Amino acid sequence: MSGDWPLWEVFVRTKGGLSHRHVGSVHAPDAQLALAHARDTYTRRMEGVSLWVVESKEINASDPDQAGELFEPAENKIYRHPTFYDIPDEVKHI
Amino acid sequence: MTAPDAARTDYLLRLGDDSLILGQRLSEWCGHAPALEVDLSLANVALDLVGQATLLLGEAGDADKLAFHRDVLDFRNCLLVEQPNGDFAQTTARQLLFSTWQHMLLQRLESSEDRFLVEFASKAVKEVAYHRELASEWAIRLGDGTDESARRMADGLDWCWRFIPELFDVDESLQSLMDSGIAADPRQFEEEYRSAISAVLSEAKLEAPADQRPILGGRSGHHTEHLGHILAPMQYLQRTYPDAKW
Numbered sequence: 471m472s473g474d475w476p477l478w479e480v481f482v483r484t485k486g487g488l489s490h491r492h493v494g495s496v497h498a499p500d501a502q503l504a505l506a507h508a509r510d511t512y513t514r515r516m517e518g519v520s521l522w523v524v525e526s527k528e529i530n531a532s533d534p535d536q537a538g539e540l541f542e543p544a545e546n547k548i549y550r551h552p553t554f555y556d557i558p559d560e561v562k563h564i
Numbered sequence: 565m566t567a568p569d570a571a572r573t574d575y576l577l578r579l580g581d582d583s584l585i586l587g588q589r590l591s592e593w594c595g596h597a598p599a600l601e602v603d604l605s606l607a608n609v610a611l612d613l614v615g616q617a618t619l620l621l622g623e624a625g626d627a628d629k630l631a632f633h634r635d636v637l638d639f640r641n642c643l644l645v646e647q648p649n650g651d652f653a654q655t656t657a658r659q660l661l662f663s664t665w666q667h668m669l670l671q672r673l674e675s676s677e678d679r680f681l682v683e684f685a686s687k688a689v690k691e692v693a694y695h696r697e698l699a700s701e702w703a704i705r706l707g708d709g710t711d712e713s714a715r716r717m718a719d720g721l722d723w724c725w726r727f728i729p730e731l732f733d734v735d736e737s738l739q740s741l742m743d744s745g746i747a748a749d750p751r752q753f754e755e756e757y758r759s760a761i762s763a764v765l766s767e768a769k770l771e772a773p774a775d776q777r778p779i780l781g782g783r784s785g786h787h788t789e790h791l792g793h794i795l796a797p798m799q800y801l802q803r804t805y806p807d808a809k810w
Binding site: 475496497498499500502503506507510511514 | 599600601602604605608697698701702705
């Protein structure tokens with residue numbers, strides 16, 4: 471039965487969490503039951519205050535074969551991190 | 565025990581046994597549901613119900629003794645909840661008919677004169693709202709699904725339909741508690757119940773079964789043959805090794 475159902479990715483916003491985080495996936499015939507299944511599968515121990523589900527096929531993913539050209543160039547550009555400034559002691563809240 | 569106390573205990577047993585027996589029934593699905601996700605859903609509902617039974621039977625006396633040391637004639641649950649699981653559609657029909665009733669009852673018990681019942685109802689009503697929602701969603705999908713799922717859903721409703729009148733029956737014991745403002749009068753929401761069920765069935769493109777000869781008796785201990793078969797595995801350990809602890 472569940473083999474006939476599409477797969478849905480589940481995102482949960484936890485208590486005190488600011489954004490939804492991917493926690494896993496469920497099978498369900500439609501969005502409403504996907505939310506029910508996500509609730510019963512991933513929020514049983516009071517983890518969640520908000521749920522998102524999105525059909526897995528709707529997610530566009532980057533190609534792992536392109537990981538080199540996509541991500542490696544960022545690795546040797548340390549000047550993009552603001553680590554070269556001296557912060558005066560008087561400045562607070564940084 | 566004074567008469568009002570006896571009626572109150574009887575009421576707690578009725579509500580507690582409803583939850584206990586349906587919880588036990590639903591847990592029979594564990595590992596057998598049509599999909600892993602549905603397995604979890606049914607187990608969640610079962611656990612909610614067993615939790616309710618623990619509170620209600622604990623208020624009536626010793627919850628473990630009441631659950632494991634009573635025989636069929638002493639159980640006070642309605643006949644609907646002891647009906648066999650059948651297929652998933654029959655289980656869904658039973659859940660729709662029971663959870664809708666239980667939800668409406670708990671909403672009224674939130675303004676009972678009895679402090680325990682008020683506290684219990686305000687906690688349980690949220691659980692049961694979800695049970696009702698889930699059962700309604702499944703009834704709609706099965707009824708408005710394939711020819712086979714629609715047929716199975718209709719058969720499931722047909723099986724359960726004759727046990728509805730018992731949910732709205734008022735006997736002497738219940739009447740005395742209604743008079744003192746402790747129990748809720750189910751007849752006050754029978755019309756609301758019938759129209760809520762009709763609304764789900766019409767969305768599910770299903771016909772309501774014709775009213776059949778009502779079957780009553782659960783509230784006074786006259787059960788169908790199915791209850792004994794539920795109690796046997798449920799009570800086996802405590803019956804074989806009385807007061808065993810783990």
